Amino acid sequence: MENLKELDKTYIANTYARFPVEIKYGEGSIISDEDGKQYIDMGGGIAVNIFGMQDKVWKNAVVSQLNKFQHTSNLYYTEPCVALAKLLVEKTEMKKVFFSNSGAEANECAIKVMRKYAQDKKGPEYYNIITLKNSFHGRTLATLAATGQEDYHKEFLPVTQGFISVTPGDIVELENTLKNNKCAGILIETIQGEGGVIPLDPVYIEQVYALAKENDLVFAVDEVQTGNGRTGKLYSYMHYDIKPDIFTTAKGLGGGLPIGATVLGEKVEFVLSAGKHGSTFGGNPVCAAGAVSIISRIDEKLLSDVMQKSEIVFDTLSGASGIKSVTGKGLMIGIETEKGAEKVVNECIEKGVLVLKAKNKVRLVPPLNIGISELKKALSIILEICAVG
């Protein structure tokens, strides 16, 4: 389309500051723009395209479902959605899954489950949900309130009530907050993704889990960004000695088609009953068929490849000229650079590498199956751009 960028500005709500690239084609971790220029994809559509662009297995699963039917609503039984729930439950030892269409919706469901659990067991005044400062849980009104960053709230006040954010790492503050408020649950990200790829202290994570257990709170982990193999485990909570009552996921789950999941453990398995929650599209058979093809291939081999590639990234970037710090886990990486992140991101695009920003960091969340040579090439360009003096 001619003048695409101008037409986009004219007709599309101004919520996105797009990079000046029109994506025309992609295969694996290589993307081409309108002029045929090629880029190494280190962003994966923001941690979504787990197996890159046009992954054949995923495409076959999706097309073969499309050749049967595309949608039925949740009034009827369909196989892909059951197959996906079974797979998720068996791989995580959780109990049940509610499907939606995005990360924010997966968290909305988690919030409803936490509130209903507490209401049923302790009374309606036990509605507060504790989240962490600098977290990100989505942009719907409840998940915005759960997001512990005032910048996201300020023009949309009043935010939904019943959310309290505490300082990550400060277990005493959490203890006091629990003493002084009637709470339903705690929701955390193990690595604050949008917050700048900041991993929580493992000791703190285990302390939060213990406190939740002690106080009979619903302990939920937001795995929207960290999930589906991204950190080197199927779900990031598996790095720690914890077992959430709920975890939520989306992004990589569908491999590029929209699907969210709220995965429920034993404690909350029966909290929802017919009519208490729902979604027209949730568990859509095409998205679910694609997701089955993704989740069934996240095995030990893929996860150990993720860790090997992660090591390459950390070894290459840590301590290099112009690089102040490298944080994250697996293939979810934040780089603090001496040049501003914005500048680095733009220069990377010019030199043929698509990277992302998260707060003041350059963020890398490439397809998990990115080739080692593509990864090394992207890293050498990033090194060259970040170098100072």
Ligand SMILES: Cc1ncc(COP(=O)(O)O)c(C=O)c1O
């Ligand atoms: C941790 C986390 N939770 C929730 C969301 C919201 O997901 P979605 O944009 O699919 O609603 C995101 C998106 O970046 C996220 O990183």
